[in-house]
Amino acid sequence: MSKEDIGITVTKKDDFSEWYTQVVLKAKLADYAPVKGLIVLRPDGYSIWESLRSTFDKKFAKNGIRNGFLPILIPESLLGKEQKHFAGFNPEVFWVTHSGTNEIGDKLALRPTSETLAYTMYAKWIQSWRDLPLKINFWNTALRAEIKATKPFLRTSEFLWQEGHTVHTSQEEAEEEVIKILEIYKNSVEEELAIPVTVGKKSEKEKFVGAVYTTTMESIMPDGKALQMGTSHFLGQNFSKPFEVKFADKDNVEHFAWQTSWGVSWRLIGAMIMVHGDDKGLVLPPKVAPIQVVIVPIYKNDEGKEKVLPKVEEIKNKLELKEIRVHVDNREGLSPGYKFNDWELKGVPLRIEIGPKDIEKESVVIAKRYNCEKTNLNFTDIERIVIILEEIQKEMLKNAQEQSKKNSINISDYSEFKSKIEGGGFLNAPWCGKSKCEEKIKEETGADIRVIPFGSENLNLKCIYCQEQSQSIPIFARGY
Structure with missing residues (x-):
């Protein structure tokens, strides 16, 4: 197989859209499903999502938020309780009308978002101030019939996301929650994905339907287009009143609750691809990379192999003790050059090259993916790779910030x-x-x-x- 068979065939500058699609497919993050508008997430793509999920879960938990699960089907009669909100989604809703060959009485919507379902349940679970605040996050999928041109991670008819829904006794407490979540989003995206964001409010015209106001974080992509990275909404009592989410205060006086909702989706992965990728393919920030370091042994014969592989194993073990995600590429029948190109396409942050001559020099060659810089590293300094990965993470954010400023x-x-x-x-x-x-x-x-x-x-x-x-x-x- 030639390099042309696996490499990116267009440049990021000349054909950004095609470049992006090729990176997604050829770096094996996702592939197109048999149904139009849907994609299949491959293991590397899902690993990045799992990394983000783990980060958010830890931060949510510190804020008193727990995870729950909601079903995907929502009765039409339920959606009608907040008609203004639902009208914004209606053109995109998928409907279930039959069970087998039999028509069902109340049409069922495949969840475009979960406010109506969550708040129906919240109304059952909340009786008094002692039940509040109620803070639940749901990791699930949403389905919206995408009428624009679809693009993996950015616009698909089904997507992975998290949606949080909280209930509070006061307006002040709910509005504080809105900002806390926005700060969690901003810090996580900048620290994990090395993507700078601008935070603030949406205009009245652009706010989430049903919200009193919407806060948002936005990023500019290298092609000059903006991407909404996440939103946190103050819902006020716009949902608690139609869904009767009420609580009795300490004096046993009943009040409508104050609510928030917020979410990010896998479009964060799409942003990461666009911001950091180059003409060779994907460039992954170390914190979310499924493989942080790949070791490529180089030898021509069995003698070289016997000399190199024990040292490779030793280095691998040292790095794993430092909790670095490391992989050894010991595929037979492929040249080192082919392997280098393959791992560059997949965006692995750091590559270690080691052959018989390196062993004699008691050093390895390390290649940084984000700037293609190659240097030598002594065997005695191998554990410095922990620091090198941290430096790469910081430099990637710095570079992205400079690019954003230029735009x-x-x-x-x-x-x-x-x-x-x-x-x-x-x-x-x-x-x-x-x-x-x-x-x-x-x-x-x-x-x-x-x-x-x-x-x-x-x-x-x-x-x-x-x-x-x-x-x-x-x-x-x-x-x-």
């Missing part, structure tokens, strides 16, 4: 806005706060208000569209 522009003139948006990026532009201007900008340029960053309030400028007094400086961008 962010301050704009105050609408003509310039229309010109710059064609090249993509985050456009920071003053806005009067009126939906009419927001809608006109979207209609004329295709750019949404992605996020109104915290602290971006500004009354000293003129709205980029109507020239009235500004209220804030949101980030506009075209998005996925």
Whole structure:
């Protein structure tokens, strides 16, 4: 098999969309399912998701959040209890209408999101203030008939995600929860995936249907498009009233509860691919890499093999004692060059090369995936690989931050806005706060208000569209 058979055949710069798809498929993260709009997650892709799940679970648990499970089928009659909320999803809902050959009376929706089902149960479980706060997270799938062009991890008709739903006795406590979750999301994405995010609120037009307001974290991708990385919603009492989620206070007076919901999906994996990948393929941050270090033994004959393999095993054992995920590529019949290309395609953060000459020098060659840098490392310094992996993680975030900064522009003139948006990026532009201007900008340029960053309030400028007094400086961008 030639390098061309396994390698990426387009460049990231020239054909970003095709490059992305090839990386997903050829790095063996996922593959297309027989049903349009669905993908199959392969072991390496699922391993990354498991790593993120483990990180979130630990942080959720520290915040008093426990995991639960919800069924996938929701009766239509239940969805009708919060019609405004459900109307936003209705065009995308898959319906179950038959059981075998028999029609069922109440159509069943395949879960587009779980508010209606969760809050029906919460109403049963909550009686008094002693039952609150109630904080449950659900790791599950959601199904939405994707009408736009599908793309693995970014737009599929079924996707993995977590959705948390909390209930509180006061508005203040619920709003504090919204921000706590957003901070967990931001810190986790930056620390684990090495992707910088901007946090703030969605506009009234872009908020989650049924929410009082939505907080969000947004990132800019290398092709200049924005990607919503996660959201945390303050629901107020918009769901507790129709679903009768009530509690009796210490004086036995009944009140409607205050609620939040929040979630991230496997589009985080898609963001990681886009932000860090290069023309050779995937580039994985060490913290989420299924394999952090791959060792490639190099020898030409049995004599060399007998000399090299014991040292390889010794190095492997030392690294595993340091809880490093390490793999030895001892496949027969493949050249070292082929193996190097294969592991570069799969994005393994660090490669160790070791042959008879290296053993004589009492050192190995290490190759960093993110910058393709090669150096020698003495046998006595092998345990430094722990530090090297930490350095790679930090450098990847630093590089991504620099790239994000280059893709962010301050704009105050609408003509310039229309010109710059064609090249993509985050456009920071003053806005009067009126939906009419927001809608006109979207209609004329295709750019949404992605996020109104915290602290971006500004009354000293003129709205980029109507020239009235500004209220804030949101980030506009075209998005996925």
